Amino acid sequence: MGTSSSDFDHVINLCADVVAQTKSKIVSYWIMGFYPVLSVCHSETAKVVLKSSEPKPKHLGGGYSMFIDWLGDGLLLSEGKKWERNRRLLTPAFHFDVLKPYAGIYNKVFDIFLDKMEKATSGGDSVEIYDSVGLATLDTMLRCSVSYEGDIQQQGSIHPFVDATRRLGHLAQLRLLSPWLWHKFPFYLSPTGREFSKHVKYIHDFDEKVINARRKSLESDPSILKKRHLDFLDILLTARDEQGVGLTDREIRDEVDTFLFEGHDTTASAISWGIYSLAKHQEEQQKVYEEVKSILGERKNVEWSDIQEFTRLSLFIKEAIRMYSPVPAIARVTTCDMEIDGVKLPVNTEVNIMIHVLHHNEDAWIKPGEFRPDRFTDNGGRDPYDYVPFSAGPRNCIGQHFALDEQKVALAKLVQRFRILPDPNHEPVPNKEVVTRSKNGIFIKLEKR
Known part of the structure; x- marks a missing residue:
């Protein structure tokens, strides 16, 4: 297959069509006629790549290269011994004992979100949710990562951190679709590059100010860690490897930026499409509602123990992120010769894992275009690598x-x-970019129960 486009949505849809017609497990294509990319589209070929610890492609034109100056060498982009060490050091940040207190933060954040939604739909109007969900998940990430509360949801794009984060994501995507800006020299001379640099500086200055203040606070009174719940920054500042060496300030900054970027945008996609799926599938919504009502009763807050009890809701979420994969594709680059389905790949070959295609492969899923949460009550003989919304293998999503x-x-x-209702005048059109968004927004209506 050949293409002169770097349009993710176009490429992913073409791969899906090829797989449906030919049952291929690998699809290859060319970007701009000279840059070859191999895509694996079946669990048998995907697992070969995912079981390895191959790094993300950061070479010129590689999708992840557009984020290096912003995210640095955090877990998303690091490789080799550094990645292995930092993955070990960060793992305690996602232990259940650390995650448990975050339930209170989730409740506070989404109470603000729901109040906004109630106000916006009080007259029976529909409301576009993706933007507001994104603010809520960014609010969550800032509270959980560095204990920052700054009226993120109320201020929206007026808040400089929100504006910087949104613009950086947009500018990185724009650069990826503009090969003449792949080289740093023309990029940073361009208006796009100058704006990118301005926002990166703001984000890094923000991080460094918070990190320095927290480090000084811990040095002056280490006992404060026993007086409150730990956030992500606390874990980073106190982590030590086998030699007793901790992370440098630059490494901490890179991990904070990576955590904020990866954690808020992907989760915003998952929640937004989950809300849309509730609206579209009323019978499934009723099942979820009845379970929530039976578990919470008259309580408004969801407690940590409740989360573990949501079985129907869990099935619903699994199906929603199968249908609308928050991250539709990921990439790796080979560090040694590799053979996939009889195809020999040399070192430095970029391989895309088409998660969206895996999640809609008719070899694994009965009627993959239908929304059927009950398909997850058993694995139906599926390979574990047929369903990889958080990637899989050693480089799976730590969060x-x-x-x-x-x-x-x-x-x-x-x-x-x-009660969540669809807006018949606004049917969303999925757009599979770095994350799955909608080309025309996601609109719903709400009725107070």
């Missing part, structure tokens, strides 16, 4: 339990308070 817990609290509180 997947954090993300799923946040989704459960958000959707449980929503269905408890409102």
Whole structure:
């Protein structure tokens, strides 16, 4: 297959069509006629790549290269011994004992979100939710990562951190679709590059100010860690490897930026499409509502123990993120010769794992275009690599339990308070970019229960 486009949505849809027609497990294509990319589209080929610890492609034109100056060498982009060390050091940040107190933060954040939604739909109007959900998940990430509360949801794009984060994501995507800006020299001379640099400086200055203040606070009174719940920054500042060496300030900054970027945008996609799925599938919404009502009763807050009890909601979320994969594709680059399905790949070959295609492969899923949460009551003989919304293998998403817990609290509180209805005049069109968004927004209506 050949293409002159770097349009993610176009490429992913083409791969899906090729797989449906030919049952291929690998699809290859060319970007701009000279840059070859191999895509694996079946669990048998995907697992070969995912079981390895191959790094993300950061070479010129590689999708992840557009984020290096912003995210640095955090877990998303680091490789080799550094990645292995930092992955070990960060793992305690996602232990259940650390995640448990975050339930209170999820409740506070989504109470603000629900109040906004109630006000916006009080006259029976529909409301576009993706923007507001994104503010809520960014609010969550800032509170959980560095204990920052800054009226994120109320101020929206007026808040400089919100504006910087949104613009950086947009500018990185714009650069990826503009090969003449792949080289740093023309990029940073361009208006796009100059704006990117301005926002990166703001984000890094913000991080460094928070990190320095927290480090000084801990040095002056280490006992404060026993007086409150730990956030992500606390874990980073106190982590030590086998030699007793901790992370440098630059490494901490990179991990904070990575956590904020990866954690808020992907979860915003998952929650938004989950809300849309509740609206579209009323029978499934009723099942979720009845479960939430039976577990919460008259309580408004979702407690940590409740999260573990949401079985129907869990099935619903699994199906929603199968249908609308928050991250539709990821990439790796080979560090040694590799053979996949009889195809020999040399070193430095970029391989895309088409998660969206895996999640809609008819070899694994019965009627994959239908929304059927009950398909997850058993695996139906599926390979574990048929369903990889958080990637898989050694480089899987370290924060997947954090993300799923946040989704459960958000959707449980929503269905408890409102009946979610579709807007027949606004059917969303999925757009599979770095995350799956909608080309025309996601609109819903709400009725107070």
